[in-house]
Amino acid sequence: MMDFLKEQLAKRKKILRYLIAGGTATGVNLALLFVFTDWLGVWYLFSAAASFVVAFFVSFFLQKLWTFQDKSRGMMKKQMAVYLLVALISLTANTGLMYLLVDIFGIWYLLAQVFAAALIAIWNFIAYGAFVFKPKEMVYDRQT
Numbered sequence: 462m463m464d465f466l467k468e469q470l471a472k473r474k475k476i477l478r479y480l481i482a483g484g485t486a487t488g489v490n491l492a493l494l495f496v497f498t499d500w501l502g503v504w505y506l507f508s509a510a511a512s513f514v515v516a517f518f519v520s521f522f523l524q525k526l527w528t529f530q531d532k533s534r535g536m537m538k539k540q541m542a543v544y545l546l547v548a549l550i551s552l553t554a555n556t557g558l559m560y561l562l563v564d565i566f567g568i569w570y571l572l573a574q575v576f577a578a579a580l581i582a583i584w585n586f587i588a589y590g591a592f593v594f595k596p597k598e599m600v601y602d603r604q605t
Contacts, residue, residue, distance in 0.1 A: 482523035
């Protein structure tokens with residue numbers, strides 16, 4: 462049984478790293494959302510946007526260096542630009558989902574953020590693997 466579990470974990474190592482890195486960035490996002498909204502009195506939508514920006518940088522470096530094991534520095538600017546595009550799409554979706562869940566459905570803002578983040582995490586994993594952190598010879602090197 463232990464061999465089976467070890468084999469399954471090894472197969473899904475990238476997903477596990479993604480979840481841990483994303484969980485860390487999400488923790489930063491939620492903590493800052495709480496601080497901005499409850500302690501500083503900032504409107505929850507502005508708080509969500511501000512905390513998202515900080516979590517963006519935490520997420521980028523964790524995903525690049527740890528999840529997708531991409532240690533290259535040469536393509537970092539291009540990767541960050543594509544990552545930013547994915548993040549902006551995610552930010553728009555996050556803000557829309559927050560408004561829908563909080564103002565329309567009356568869900569507590571922190572719980573709404575958890576739901577929104579879970580949906581966006583699925584989209585981001587697919588986008589990161591397909592567009593951002595693919596091997597550079599597949600995405601960025603069009604000469605071959």
